[in-house]
Structure formats: C-alpha cells, structure tokens
Amino acid sequence: MSIRDINQDWINQFDKPLIIAGPCSAESEKQVMEIAERLDKDYVQVYRAGIWKPRTKPGSFEGVGAIGLNWLRRVKEEFGMLTATEIANASHAKLALEFDIDYLWIGARSTVNPFAMQEIAESLRDTDKVVLVKNPVNPDLDLWIGGLERLAAQGIKKLGVIHRGFSSNNKSKYRNNPQWQIALELKDRFPNIPIICDPSHIGGTRELISEIAQQAFNLEYNGLMIETHCNPDEAWSDAKQQITPERLKEILVDLTIRKKNDLSDDFSSKLNRYRGEIDELDNQLLGLLASRMDVAKKIGILKKDHNVAIFQPDRWNVLKKLAIRNGSRMGLSEEFLDHLLISIHKESVDLQNKIMDDI
Ligand SMILES: O=C(O)C(=O)C[C@]1(C(=O)O)C=C[C@@H](O)C=C1
Numbered sequence: 001m002s003i004r005d006i007n008q009d010w011i012n013q014f015d016k017p018l019i020i021a022g023p024c025s026a027e028s029e030k031q032v033m034e035i036a037e038r039l040d041k042d043y044v045q046v047y048r049a050g051i052w053k054p055r056t057k058p059g060s061f062e063g064v065g066a067i068g069l070n071w072l073r074r075v076k077e078e079f080g081m082l083t084a085t086e087i088a089n090a091s092h093a094k095l096a097l098e099f100d101i102d103y104l105w106i107g108a109r110s111t112v113n114p115f116a117m118q119e120i121a122e123s124l125r126d127t128d129k130v131v132l133v134k135n136p137v138n139p140d141l142d143l144w145i146g147g148l149e150r151l152a153a154q155g156i157k158k159l160g161v162i163h164r165g166f167s168s169n170n171k172s173k174y175r176n177n178p179q180w181q182i183a184l185e186l187k188d189r190f191p192n193i194p195i196i197c198d199p200s201h202i203g204g205t206r207e208l209i210s211e212i213a214q215q216a217f218n219l220e221y222n223g224l225m226i227e228t229h230c231n232p233d234e235a236w237s238d239a240k241q242q243i244t245p246e247r248l249k250e251i252l253v254d255l256t257i258r259k260k261n262d263l264s265d266d267f268s269s270k271l272n273r274y275r276g277e278i279d280e281l282d283n284q285l286l287g288l289l290a291s292r293m294d295v296a297k298k299i300g301i302l303k304k305d306h307n308v309a310i311f312q313p314d315r316w317n318v319l320k321k322l323a324i325r326n327g328s329r330m331g332l333s334e335e336f337l338d339h340l341l342i343s344i345h346k347e348s349v350d351l352q353n354k355i356m357d358d359i
Contacts, residue, residue: 003145003152003159003190010130010158011194011222014045017257018196018223020084020103021248022048024238025061026068034230036075038245043252046103047075048084048225052092053237054109061236069099076100084132089116090123097127105132105225108164108201111147112136121150130158132196139166141182148193160194161186162225163216165202175204175241178212180219187219200227200241209243210251217257226251292344293351300352310352316345 011018021039026032026049036047051068053061072083084103087093088110096104104124110116111133124131131151136143144161151159163183165176187195197216199209213224229235232242243251262268303310320341327337 001152001155001157003148003193006148006152006157006159006190006192008192008194008222011160017217017221018046018194019044019252020046020048020196020223020225021228021245022084023050023229023235024200024227024242025050025053025236026064026071027236028064029071029074031230032068032071032075033078035228035245036079036081038230039081039228040245040249041079041081043249045082046084047072047079047081048103048105048227050086050237052086052088054086054088054107055237066095069095069101072101073099076102087120090119093120093123097124097129101129103130103132105134105162106147108134108137112138112140112143114143114146114150117147117150121154121156124151124154124156126155128158130160131156132160132162134162134164134198135166135183137167137176139177139179139182141185144182144186145190148190160196160222162196162198163202163221164198173208174202176202178202178215180215184219194222196223196225197221198225200225200238203241205240206232206243206247209241210254213251214255217255220258220260289344293348296348297351297355300355303352304356310349310356320345 021044023031023035032049039047049068049072051063051065051072053063055062069085072085075081076083082102084105085096085101086107087096087104088107093104106117106120110120133144133147133151136147148159148161161183163178165174165178166182168177170177183195186193197213199212199216202212203209209226213226216224226248227238227242228245228248229239229242230244232244233239235242300310302308320338323341324334324337328334
C-alpha cells in the first residue's frame with residue numbers, strides 16, 4: 001500500500017473539524033478524569049494524554065508510563081471519548097494496542113529518526129487504529145513523507161499528520177516556527193492525507209492558540225490538537241502552553257470554519273474577475289523579469305569581455321537594501337522581498353555564469 005491509497009473516511013465520519021484535547025502529560029488518575037469530565041464532548045471527540053514523554057534533558061518528568069493507559073481506558077469507558085497517546089518505540093506501540101488506544105501519534109523527535117519510524121511501523125502492521133505523524137523537528141518535508149510511507153507500507157490505512165511547527169534558531173514569537181508552506185506543500189502533493197494543527201506546540205504560549213487555530217482553519221486543516229489542563233500553571237510539562245477546558249471551548253466557539261468553496265454567483269463572479277486581474281499582472285511581472293534578465297545577460301557579456309567577476313557584493317547589497325526599503329513602503333513584507341530578491345539575483349548570477357562558460 002502507498003500513501004496515495006490512504007483515505008479520509010476515518011476523519012470524514014465527523015461532520016465538523018476533529019478536535020483532540022487533553023493534558024500534555026497524564027499526571028494522575030484524578031487529573032486525567034477531571035480534565036475529561038470538564039471537556040465539552042460536543043466539541044472534543046478525542047482525549048489526548050502523553051504517558052511517555054520525550055524530554056530535552058534527563059531529570060525532567062518523563063511521563064507516568066504504562067499505568068496511564070488504564071486511566072485512558074477509564075476515560076473511554078466513562079465518557080465515551082476516543083483516546084490518543086504518543087508512542088515512540090515498539091513496546092509503546094504494543095502496549096497502546098493492547099489497551100485499545102484509538103489514535104496513536106508519533107512525535108516530532110521520532111519522525112526525524114528513520115530507524116525509530118521503521119520499528120514503530122512494523123510493530124503497528126495492519127492496525128486499524130488511526131496513526132498520526134507529527135512533522136519532524138527540522139523543516140524536512142521528505143522526512144515527514146518518508147515516515148508516512150513506512151507506515152503505509154505496513155498496511156496502515158488510517159493515517160494523518162499533525163503540524164506542530166519546526167525548530168529554529170531564529171527569534172520569533174513562536175516556540176516552533178509554523179512554516180505553513182511546508183504543510184501546504186504536503187497537502188498539495190497528498191490531498192488525501194488529513195492534516196491536524198497543533199497550535200499548542202507551534203505557539204508555545206497559551207495567548208497564541210486561538211490565532212494559530214484560526215490560521216489553520218483559514219488553510220482548511222481537518223482538525224486541531226490542543227493541550228488542556230485543569231490547572232495549566234501547575235502542569236508538570238508545557239505549563240505555559242496549556243489552557244483550561246473552559247477556555248478551550250471559548251476558543252472553539254469563536255473560530256470561523258472556512259469551507260472549500262462557495263457556489264454563489266456573487267462569489268464566483270467576483271473571484272473570476274480578481275483572478276483575471278492576477279493573470280494579467282502575473283504576465284506583466286514575467287515580462288518585466290524577462291527584460292531584467294536580458295539586461296543581466298548584457299552585463300554578463302560586458303564582464304566577460306573585461307574579465308570582471310560576476311558577483312558584485314557592494315552593488316548587490318545596495319540594490320537589496322533599496323528594494324526592501326521601497327517595497328516595504330508599498331506594503332510588501334520584508335521576508336517576501338528578501339526571498340524574491342535572492343531568487344532574482346541567483347537567476348541573474350546563473351545566467352552570467354553560463355555566458356562566462358560559453359567559449
Ligand atoms: O550589477 C551587476 O554587476 C550585475 O551583474 C547585476 C546583478 C543583479 O542581478 O542585480 C547581478 C550580479 C551581481 O552580484 C550584482 C547585481
């Protein structure tokens with residue numbers, strides 16, 4: 001079986017977005033049951049709790065272990081919720097299956113490791129449980145897809161992904177940079193794979209959860225996984241990013257769920273008009289870019305004739321600074337301008353390189 005054969009039936013059975021909520025870590029039976037009781041079952045279908053916790057440093061709380069599986073079983077029996085937990089090796093997988101956990105997710109630190117993924121995939125062979133693969137910690141789409149391929153190859157059909165953001169050294173307001181374009185590329189290449197957003201790990205702070213959740217729905221994600229705790233500040237792990245079950249409900253009620261399309265005449269006629277404008281502008285842009293490259297070629301010939309180096313850092317820096325200043329005034333973001341200019345400059349340098357190579 002390949003990942004193109006995965007179908008969405010397991011998620012389509014819900015007539016609304018899938019919401020997975022519960023504590024980052026199961027801490028005690030009482031804590032697990034109290035959170036389950038306080039979650040509104042009209043909004044939350046799946047109860048999550050980490051019982052094996054991969055932590056950055058030794059000595060941190062690493063989860064209660066297998067005993068927590070009994071608590072999840074009680075949640076299922078007493079509240080009728082589906083249950084979910086993270087597995088990171090074959091023995092976790094075996095135990096989770098034994099305890100009839102419905103959704104198993106593979107964490108970002110396991111997705112990066114092909115050996116771990118292979119071991120987990122083999123231990124879940126032919127399972128009819130839902131298996132969700134979190135993105136790897138580093139922004140590597142192929143590694144993410146590779147993990148899914150290993151699972152699909154073992155006959156696991158109910159697959160999905162969780163987008164939890166990517167580690168980065170760059171300062172940003174996020175704990176893990178969302179880099180939405182990576183998840184969107186996955187969605188584009190494999191539209192059949194359900195995608196769930198994890199605003200708790202992307203944001204790293206409870207204040208960002210509603211904003212990130214809304215962005216995910218703006219991009220037509222299939223669901224959310226949000227860490228929820230009765231006393232978030234006292235949580236044994238990820239305290240800053242957890243919210244109470246009541247706050248979760250407020251956030252969910254306020255979210256706008258976007259539909260795929262709108263068939264009304266008003267929408268489609270306006271959309272067609274704007275798309276026509278975009279087509280026209282794109283044509284002009286391409287024409288301008290082609291003209292710019294023609295000039296770069298002329299400079300290339302000139303440099304070749306006079307034996308001058310292609311890369312001119314001073315000119316490039318001035319040009320970039322100027323364009324970013326002018327572009328920002330026109331309302332374009334610095335990040336976009338930066339990417340655009342780097343890509344234009346690269347093409348220009350490549351063309352000049354070809355000219356230099358021509359004898
Ligand atoms: O100004 C030049 O020397 C160019 O060749 C043009 C150009 C550009 O595309 O803007 C390309 C390469 C240089 O590094 C600097 C600028």
